[in-house]
Structures are given as C-alpha cells and as structure tokens.
Amino acid sequence: MSKLSAWWFAPAPAERLAAVRILIGAFGLAWVLIRIRESDAVARLPAQHFKPCGVVQILDTPLPPGVALAITIATCVLMAAFIVGFRFRLLAPFAALALLWTLTYRNSWGMIFHTENLLVMHVLALSVSPAADAWALDRRPAQASPIGYGWALKLLAAITAVTYVLAAIAKLRIAGMAWLDGEQLRNQIAVDNLRKALFGDLIAPLATQFLDHPSGFTVFSVMTIVLELSAPIVLVGPRPARLWCLAAWGFHVGVVLLMNIWFLYPLLGVAFVASLPAERPFDGLIRRWHRHRGT
C-alpha cells in the first residue's frame, strides 16, 4: 500500500500541473465559444427533440433558449477564471460544473457525441486539485502543496486511459473477437461516410480508396484494439507514456482520414498533456519574456 501511495504521490512540478490547467482550460473555453452558435441553434429545436441525459435529466422540458445561452456565457466567464487561476479553490469547481452542464445540455437533443466527455472529466479532476499553485492570478501559497502535484497529473492520465480501455471493452463485449476481422470497422466507416454524403457534408479523404480494399481493415481493427487496451501504459513512466500518446494521436489522425470525424481534444494533443512535460513551452515563453523585459 505504501508503495502504491509513494508511486501515486510521486512529486511533479507545480508548473506542470499549472500548464495542464491552462491548456485544458483554454481548450474548454475555446470549444464552448466556437460552438456557441451551434449550441444555440440546437437549443432552439422543437421540444420533441429534447432527450435529457446525465445531469440534465433533472429537467423534463428544455430551458428557454435565452437561459441556455446565458448559462453558456456564464460557463465561458468561469472557464476564463479557471485558466488564469483566479479564486481557483472557490471558482474552479463552479467552472467544472458549468462546463458539465453546458456540454451535457448540448448532448441532450437526441444525439450523444463523444468528443467532449474526456474534456469534462479532466476539468472536473483539475477543479479539485491544487492546479493554481503556480502561474495563477491567485497569490502563490506560502508552502507548496504537502501532497505534491504528481497525483493530479496521474489522475488525469488514468481517466484518459480508462476511456480508451472502455472503448475496447465495448467492442469486445458486443462483437467479441469478430471485431478484429475488419469487416465491422469497414462497415462503420462506409455507413458514416454515406450519412455524410447524403447530408451534404464532406466525406473522409481516404475513405473511398480504403473501402475498395477491405483487407486493410483487419490491420486497422487489431491496431485499434491493441492501442485502446494498452492505454494504461501511460501510467508506467514518461517514455512509454510519450510513445502511447504519439500512437493515440496517430490513431485519431487515421479517424479523420477515414471518417472525417475530428476528435479535436486528442488531435490537438490536449487530451495527453498530463502525460507530457507540459510546462516546458511555457518555461521557454516566460524566459523569453524576462529577457525581453531585461529582468
């Protein structure tokens, strides 16, 4: 038990966790802002389309669109406070809950997407961690967190790993080993691109080429399951973590090329920053800033 505790609470710099807070928070804010018109359009759909999920199940009927928009704007303000580390211990949990509500509400109109789940879980985890002990508007605490910062980074990485393992388990529970023969993956890709074509959207750039050569999908299927089941390797150490993150990023690039589905959170690398030395780019920028100011 003490070994497990020592491993989980192994030290990490406060700046690394702060960098992760800034990057994940900035992604969350940008995501909500960029999609604000789309969210508003969906919130104006007739009430018959409203199928509440998650925390939104407390509602029987949709909110007036103006109220939904106001909550979205409040979420943006709270996320801005989250990024800059303003009154973090007080406001960060509210920011996380607001993001949870806003994105759950967006997913409560008959179609649950899977591009935002990990972001919400990461922000929830960060909101209860000492992620604003560095690089924050809040005054730096007189003493570093007595339990360090490494556990929060491990928690984020573990949450990421769990989501990928769940995806593999779902495939194996539903289809069993038959999922590995590639046919199901090929059919998924074909059907997804058919829908896009019929609804006037762009089909994926490599979809038609690969659909005509189905044998390749066996390799893709095996690689997908191996990648998803091996996700916990991110907890083993920095080098395996980096390798797995690179492989997962490549997997998501493949999803774009074959399905034109953009999981931006992992595609931009933000989903993986807790497993990487995220503070280094910020360190470089800060050093340059000090040089520039001659301090």
Add this chain to the structure above:
Amino acid sequence: MNRAAAGVVSIALIVATASPVLRKPWQDGFPLSTYAMFAFARPTNQTLEYPLGITASGDRRYLAPWSIGSGEVLQALNVVSRAKSTRTLPALCTTIASRIASLDEYRDVVSIRFVTGTHDAVDFLVRDQLGKETELVRCEVVR
C-alpha cells in the same frame, strides 16, 4: 488537501469514469460513456430519410446539415427521423426551404424533396451507385 482526501477524490473519479462498464453497452450517457459508438455491427445496406434540393432542371443537391437545424450530420439525421416519426416532415420541409431561400449557395434549388433512400454504402461511395429512393414530402422554395 491531504493524501487521504486526494486518494478518495482520485478513486472516485476513476471509478466514475470506469462505471459505464457495468451498463449495457448501448446505454450511453454523458460524460460517463460506454464508448460503444464504433462497436455495433452495421450492415452497409442502410435506409435513411434525408432532404434533397431539386434544381429547375431536375438535378439533385444534397443539403448541408445546418439547413436542417444543426451543423452536425448525426444531429441533423436525428432531427429528420424524429420529424418523420412525429409526422412533422412537411413543417421541416418548409423550414428548410425558407432557410435556403436567401442563400447564394442554393440559389439554383427550386424545391425540397424528402426521401427515404436505401443504399449500399460501399456501392454508393466507391462505385457511385445510387440505391432506391421514395419521395415522402415535397415543398417549394419561395423567393
């Protein structure tokens, strides 16, 4: 926060994230998901309802999902199938027609046809083979 509290928080969040494994894979949720979206077997032969823009010369145009009420294809698909099941396709047809009436992008579209189409996805995408389509509703684009 002390180690015990951090440990409880860590275990709670990891267990919560993993908890969908106890549900049936198709019982999805947000943000706690089973991530089964690519796990189900899907036949390539698919029957879907969708709108088509028809030009004066009778050519067909596929309409962007936002014209149906969402920028997301899957959400738009859901809007259409819900409208069909609630027999409100004529109203949706009129809404789409009014949305695209003032847009340059669709200036050649004179009417909207809602169809049920059955296509083999691979034949459609790779060999440009259109399946069978049956008209459900038609409405004019009034400018």
